[in-house]
Structures are given as structure tokens and as C-alpha cells.
Amino acid sequence: MNILIYPTAFPNIAHFWAIVNADHIHIEVSDNYQKQSYRNRTEIYGANGKLALTVPVSYTQKNRQLYKDVKIANEEPWQLLYLKSLQSAYSMSPFFEYYIDDLMPLFEKRFDYILDFNLRCLDVLLSSLQLNITPKKTIGFEKTPKDKSDFRHLVKRNTKVNSFEPYTQVFTEKHGFISNLSVLDLVFNDGPNAELYLKRQTLQGVKNS
Template structure:
């Protein structure tokens, strides 16, 4: 699949804030679900902010000979969904807007997804709806080849820090927080915040 005019992003789990900054600036984007899965990346990792600093969430995957993102299966035996939802609740229960969105997120965590990209897509669809971002996300039919490297964000380092949180302001971890940190703290003003920043 050849991309000329669209930004290209990886499928990501509870993606970082910058991910949605890029989506908010474009009318369409290609989500590459045929690239090789990259370990220790946003494809199955997200960072939350708790009272003691960053909390890493990792979706466990089954060991497999397949490397393509669309064939990565979630390891279902572990109780990861319960642990992740408990961590999210612990971090954001006191945030101003958590109560308005928690049911929608909890519904996704109560469903048993087979493939990682399916989980990521459901979360992405919900987040785009909450943020009212109109970007059309096209999921790739095969590996995406880009002619313009400036529009390819698959290898982007998500290390930005943003100052908006009213819950736990001080944190020194280099990794960028998940978009849900912004949503649960700013609610309907999250999109306005994305428009106000520059990366």
C-alpha cells in the first residue's frame, strides 16, 4: 500500500497525547496494521499518571511465529483487563471527568478481544468520538510504503510533556502519558487543548 497524502500511524494501545495531536491536524490517516509488531512500544503499552508517578500498562500477547500487527493475538489467560481497569480507576477516579466516560471505557475492558489491533481500534474509535476529531482513520490492507517520511509517525518517539493536569502535577518519567489522562482531566476541553499546542 502506497501512501502519498496521508499521515501514517501505528495501531496503538491507549495512545499518547501526541498521537491525537497528529490526528486532529489531518482529515485522514492510515493506521498500519500490517507492519511488524515492535516490542516495548505504544502498540501494546500505555503510561498513566498515579500519585507515585508513571504506571506502565502492557497488553500481554501470545507467543507466535507471526509478526504482522494484524495477527498479534492477546494472551487471554492472564487477568490483564481487570488489572488495567483497576489501575485506570485508581489513577483517575478523582479526576474531574472520569465519571462521565468510565462506562464507555469499562464496556471495552469487559469484552474479550482476540487480536491486539481490534482492541486498539475500539479504543481509538471511542477516543476519537470523545474528542470529536473528524479524522478518517483508514486501516491498511497491507504494509504501508511512504514517500514522504515527514508524514510517517510509526517510529515517532512519544516523549512530549504537557502541563494541564490538576490531579498529580509532578512527574519526571520521560515517557508521554496516554490520551486518557488528558480526557479525564479536561473532558470537553481536550480538543481545544490539542488545538492550542504545537509539536
């Protein structure tokens, strides 16, 4: 499968399903930025249920900007808040201590652009899970891509995806299983088995062969 997909902040499981099950991955970096999407939003499982983490950006709808030109609003201590939320949610998960050191540079280095942060998130996740995947960046925008399965719709927060196979989550006993959270939820809870889990799943009628 040859796919086209957006880079997002710590991709959700649907995003990562597409990445892990693809033969060739093209990362869309040539489009205009749009609000209300997963480009700067990550959903995790906190003590009170689903919790949204956002990277603040400096953007106005009046003046369209390319995704690659949208800056992070670093006036806010978002990296510290992000890290504290992850620690609160997952410090008791089986594989938190195993992976958190790999993630720490993402919260210690200053990133000026949201696209750069998202691309680095993907690189770190692929490396941590020892996945031999090398995505290619687009060099131009195609409204209707040729010879690629278009998964760019997954970046929209209102995109409906089927519920995935349950796995054990830290707060399952309190709130039940929550599907399609950030892949960090799967990684912290399932560790090296995350890749096998993703390969067992199906998405919107698309089955891994």
C-alpha cells in the same frame, strides 16, 4: 496534513496530537509486530508517578508475525487489572465519571487480537470526544510512504518528543507535571477541552496551521 500512524493501546498525547491535527489519517495495519513499543503499552499517572499498563500478548521474536495476527494472552486477567489501575489513578479527576461509561465495554468484552483492541480503543476515544474523524486502514506496507507524513516512529517507546504544555493532573502536587502520557490522562483531567488543548500544541517542529 495527510498522516500515517500506528494504532496503539490508548494512544499517548503525541499520537493523538497527530490524529487530531491531520486532514486524512491512515492507520498502519500491514506491518510485522514489534516488541518494546506502545502497541500494547499505555502510560498513565498513578499515585507514585508514571505507571505503565500493558496488554499481554502471545508473541515470539523468532517467528515474525503480522501485527493483525498477534493474539492477546487472555489467560491473564489484564482487563480487570487495567480497569482497577485507571480507577485508582483517575477516580478523583474532574471528568472520570463523565467518560468511564464509554470505556467500560473495552474491559468487559473479550478481545482475541491486540490490533482489534487498539482499533476499538481509538474508535471509542474519537466517539467520546465527538471528533468527526474517520481513519482509513492501510492495505499494504510502504517502507517509504508516498504523499503521507510518516508518524509511525511515534510507536517506539524511545522516541523523544518535546514536552507539552502543562495542564492540571490529579497528582501534580506530588510529582509535578508528566508530559506525553496516554490521552486518557488529558481526557479525564481536561474533558471536552482536550481537543482544543491538542490543537494548541506543536510536535518535533511540526506546527498545526
